[in-house]
Amino acid sequence: MKYDLPTVFVEQMKRLLDGQFDEFMSSYDAPRLYGLRSNSLKVGQEQWAKLSPWQLRPIPWCGTGSYYDGEDRPGKHPYYHAGLYYIQEPSAMAPVELLDVQPGHRVLDLCAAPGGKSTQIAAKLQGAGMLVSNDNAAERTKALAKNIELAGVRNAVVLNEEPASLVPAFTGWFDRILVDAPCSGEGMFRKDESMIAAWERHSVERCSLMQRDILRDAAAMLAPGGVLVYSTCTFSPVENEAQIAAILAADDELEAVPVRLATGFVSGRPEWGQAAVDREDGAQQGEQQLHAAAATKEDEADGWAACGMVRLWPHLLDGEGHFAAVIRRRPAEIVDGATKAVQKADAAAAMASRDDTAGRNGSGAILAASEAPQHRESGGKRGGRNGREADTRLQASRGGKTSGSNGARAAGGASGKRGEASASRTGAGKGRRGGSPAAAPVDPAASWRGFADEHLIGADNWPGTIVAFGARVYLQPSGLPSLDGLRVVRAGWYLGDAGTHRFEPSQALAMGLQASEMNRVWQASANDPSILRYLKGETLHLEPEQLTLVDSDTPAKGYTLVCVDGYPLGWGKYATGMLKNELPAGWRWV
Numbered sequence: 376m377k378y379d380l381p382t383v384f385v386e387q388m389k390r391l392l393d394g395q396f397d398e399f400m401s402s403y404d405a406p407r408l409y410g411l412r413s414n415s416l417k418v419g420q421e422q423w424a425k426l427s428p429w430q431l432r433p434i435p436w437c438g439t440g441s442y443y444d445g446e447d448r449p450g451k452h453p454y455y456h457a458g459l460y461y462i463q464e465p466s467a468m469a470p471v472e473l474l475d476v477q478p479g480h481r482v483l484d485l486c487a488a489p490g491g492k493s494t495q496i497a498a499k500l501q502g503a504g505m506l507v508s509n510d511n512a513a514e515r516t517k518a519l520a521k522n523i524e525l526a527g528v529r530n531a532v533v534l535n536e537e538p539a540s541l542v543p544a545f546t547g548w549f550d551r552i553l554v555d556a557p558c559s560g561e562g563m564f565r566k567d568e569s570m571i572a573a574w575e576r577h578s579v580e581r582c583s584l585m586q587r588d589i590l591r592d593a594a595a596m597l598a599p600g601g602v603l604v605y606s607t608c609t610f611s612p613v614e615n616e617a618q619i620a621a622i623l624a625a626d627d628e629l630e631a632v633p634v635r636l637a638t639g640f641v642s643g644r645p646e647w648g649q650a651a652v653d654r655e656d657g658a659q660q661g662e663q664q665l666h667a668a669a670a671t672k673e674d675e676a677d678g679w680a681a682c683g684m685v686r687l688w689p690h691l692l693d694g695e696g697h698f699a700a701v702i703r704r705r706p707a708e709i710v711d712g713a714t715k716a717v718q719k720a721d722a723a724a725a726m727a728s729r730d731d732t733a734g735r736n737g738s739g740a741i742l743a744a745s746e747a748p749q750h751r752e753s754g755g756k757r758g759g760r761n762g763r764e765a766d767t768r769l770q771a772s773r774g775g776k777t778s779g780s781n782g783a784r785a786a787g788g789a790s791g792k793r794g795e796a797s798a799s800r801t802g803a804g805k806g807r808r809g810g811s812p813a814a815a816p817v818d819p820a821a822s823w824r825g826f827a828d829e830h831l832i833g834a835d836n837w838p839g840t841i842v843a844f845g846a847r848v849y850l851q852p853s854g855l856p857s858l859d860g861l862r863v864v865r866a867g868w869y870l871g872d873a874g875t876h877r878f879e880p881s882q883a884l885a886m887g888l889q890a891s892e893m894n895r896v897w898q899a900s901a902n903d904p905s906i907l908r909y910l911k912g913e914t915l916h917l918e919p920e921q922l923t924l925v926d927s928d929t930p931a932k933g934y935t936l937v938c939v940d941g942y943p944l945g946w947g948k949y950a951t952g953m954l955k956n957e958l959p960a961g962w963r964w965v
């Protein structure tokens with residue numbers, strides 16, 4: 376045994392796993408596993424198979440996931456800097472696969488940093504609908520925002536809030552919610568040995584209290600018919616089955632959704648959850664008496680986990696281990712007959728919009744049954760907000776439309792003072808390269824429009840609403856409720872900083888573009904040494920003929936999108952034989 380595991384942990388696993396305990400323990404002697412997930416926002420599976428510099432082996436439960444060899448260094452490759460993949464532990468790819476995200480959904484990732492699962496959700500949205508990505512740790516939201524930008528996500532908002540603070544704005548609003556909860560991390564012992572030292576018996580209890588509160592607030596934000604996945608990377612039933620038993624007992628509009636068992640998955644254990652709940656109630660049962668009978672036929676029949684809970688054990692599959700549960704808020708027609716007609720109309724509209732985008736979502740869903748999204752339109756509350764939103768949003772006519780009746784607002788605009796203040800607290804108001812915020816121009820939308828007109832192709836048709844925090848300009852997904860009073864890290868896709876004389880495009884804009892959307896591009900292949908020099912921040916010497924210009928009227932001089940094999944890496948500014956490097960310091964190769 377390579378690891379010095381806590382005795383209490385080992386004893387608990389012996390009780391839980393019984394006949395499988397030896398197998399489980401021997402998994403700690405197996406080599407660590409490495410995974411990456413290609414980013415289907417940027418690269419399709421076929422193209423990725425051609426491009427990949429490594430021998431990859433598919434991960435059975437994630438269509439875009441692959442194992443790579445420990446000797447490979449995918450974090451040290453230009454394609455990483457182009458956001459073509461995310462390095463992610465293989466079993467951590469399972470929860471989003473279970474969430475059944477479809478283009479057009481409103482999705483909340485409540486405990487999102489550093490963003491592995493958010494980028495996976497965004498890929499499934501394919502730019503349609505919206506992702507609200509939240510984490511309560513301000514420092515961690517920096518990595519979250521960066522990973523979302525690196526992945527080229529255009530329809531996400533990043534918040535830094537406690538879940539309870541989100542509930543008033545988003546009650547019953549989301550079609551899909553992921554709660555990838557903070558946990559005691561027992562599944563991470565092999566990946567990160569420092570987790571062993573951090574583990575203490577009472578941390579399970581402490582985490583379980585946090586998880587209970589987070590899950591309760593998450594459930595309050597789930598729309599009728601909406602689906603919530605709760606996941607952890609720990610084995611303790613108190614943090615897993617017991618949390619699901621408690622939330623299902625507390626809210627009778629919620630129900631477990633049967634889950635198809637992918638290769639290596641086994642059913643969760645409802646009886647473990649019940650035992651933990653009973654213990655809290657003062658009953659004589661408890662974790663001490665948990666034992667490992669084989670899963671009942673009822674819970675694991677014909678390859679399905681009827682209880683809606685799955686366990687990924689490190690001795691049964693190639694992954695470090697995970698727990699995930701799928702629950703659904705019953706459609707309103709079931710819980711409230713009076714709203715049936717409204718819900719049906721919503722469902723029909725949602726199905727129609729889903730049909731528009733059908734076929735773009737790639738990998739197969741493991742979820743048993745998915746309902747059409749059914750938004751609870753709580754008339755008075757949202758109607759009131761919409762009135763204010765209409766007043767505060769910027770009326771941009773190009774490069775993002777202003778929205779209709781349920782339009783997004785200018786976060787931190789006239790009625791958004793608190794939002795603006797908190798945004799600058801969390802970094803949204805800071806200058807692009809860590810400097811002071813640029814002076815607010817007369818009209819940020821006009822400044823952006825000038826840039827888009829001069830350089831971009833098709834920006835008029837981007838869905839969303841142009842909003843600004845001071846000089847910083849964002850494209851915000853339309854239909855977002857007011858963010859007043861919330862800590863906003865990114866109010867949407869950060870496009871750049873407006874100035875009186877020119878608009879400075881952001882790194883996030885470069886990463887979210889396709890090469891075909893820019894009028895001036897310089898590109899080279901991954902093995903061209905100039906690419907590495909660019910990533911290290913060097914100025915490049917180039918002939919004007921090496922640039923690709925959209926037409927003969929486009930001058931060689933000006934902002935240039937730098938691409939590796941056609942995928943954007945960042946900006947350069949070309950003039951007289953030189954490409955000045957515009958890659959921000961935090962994005963460079965080190």
Ligand SMILES: C[S@@+](CC[C@H](N)C(=O)[O-])C[C@H]1O[C@@H](n2cnc3c(N)ncnc32)[C@H](O)[C@@H]1O
Pocket residue numbers: 467485486487488489490491492493509510511512515536537538555556557558585589
């Ligand atoms: C398991 S990690 C999430 C990993 C992330 N989903 C990913 O795939 O990259 C749990 C996260 O929950 C956050 N967290 C802890 N307590 C929270 C709370 N009360 N509300 C929201 N997030 C919380 C932590 O800061 C941490 O980033």
